[in-house]
Amino acid sequence: MSELADYQVFQTLSRSRAQLERSAAMGDGIAAAIWSNAHDATGYSTPGHHTIGCYLGGGLGTFRRDQPGLKGAPDKLCILPAEHQSAWVVNGELRFMHLYFDVEQFALSALRLLDKEPRELQLRERTFIDEPLQSARFRALTQLDWREPAERLLCSSLANAILDHSLLSHSGRRFDLQVKGGLAAHQRKGLIDYIEQHLDQPLSIDQLAQSVALSPYHFARMFSLSFGVAPHRYVLSRRLQRGAQLLRHSRLAVGEIALACGFASASHFSNRFRASFQATPGQYRLALVGHA
Structure with missing residues (x-):
């Protein structure tokens, strides 16, 4: 419980x-x-x-x-x-x-x-x-x-x-909430595209902030306002979702998938995947590949 x-x-x-x-x-x-x-x-x-x-x-x-x-x-x-x-x-x-x-x-x-x-x-x-x-x-x-x-x-x-x-x-x-602050719509869209294109690479706060011409401090705050989650949480979620997609739709080895999703090693990917999905990448592939 x-x-x-x-x-x-x-x-x-x-x-x-x-x-x-x-x-x-x-x-x-x-x-x-x-x-x-x-x-x-x-x-x-x-x-x-x-x-x-x-x-x-x-x-x-x-x-x-x-x-x-x-x-x-x-x-x-x-x-x-x-x-x-x-x-x-x-x-x-x-x-x-x-x-x-x-x-x-x-x-x-x-x-x-x-x-x-x-x-x-x-x-x-x-x-x-x-x-x-x-x-x-x-x-x-x-x-x-x-x-x-x-x-x-x-x-x-x-x-x-x-x-x-x-x-x-x-x-x-929502019409009962006056939205203030946060990223402009084009900045948010640009960030989503940028992150998707660079999931196989390290992504720092400084790097993401530079992509929209903001200081790291203001970027982190505005990102959280617009995305509802902190930058690192969003990036991790997208890495794991791409990993899950590759497990379901490809025959790549777990180590190859880890690198394709920006994780330093297969063990790092497996640990993060298990914490999020309550199962190892191998268990996920066996359970869901037939339901892709």
Whole structure:
């Protein structure tokens, strides 16, 4: 349970009458949990991370206090953004699955899918919506063994697909926030292109700052404002994503992939990859190459 200590919704449920069936960290700021509950009341207040949930069984008497006319049901989905507040009443029995996403993972996905500044976007709050494809992905997740490395990688792939779909379908521009500072749009686009073209090379803060004619100090601050993550975190994420792509779509040896992604050695790449994906590059290739 300690691996989910940073997820407030998980911790709130742990202190309620809800019973945890199983949980796991999926890597890259994503975690999952399956719960059962009955005859309970709970609430969440600005948890600081995003939660996407799917009802697996029951829930016909479950509702939000501010929306008493809406009731849950199997396969209903809820999207609870990082800044949301809600209070819930559980009448009868309920079984559900939660996926927890940290805001950094949301930022990286927003940049990758929408090419927009993450701070300009917000995930829309949704209660008891019907999306058969998403609920099917949740159902598939429940059938996998989260403890087995290969199946956990499939879990991570499904979880990312759920986040991507939610971001594309249920996010929009923030109108309650006055955006100040940060990089200009052309600078951000230029940096993304520059980093992609130089992932096989060392990339220092000084080098990145020079590419947009800024001092290293101001560059680091403005980059974090616009990208939602620090420069080194973004570069590492892009290196690892390219490494994952090469593992899935090429026959290059792990050492060759490490060099192609800017890592000093195969061991350095493997250590970073394991920390992010919860599996070694070899385990990743065996588990997902057939699903490329």
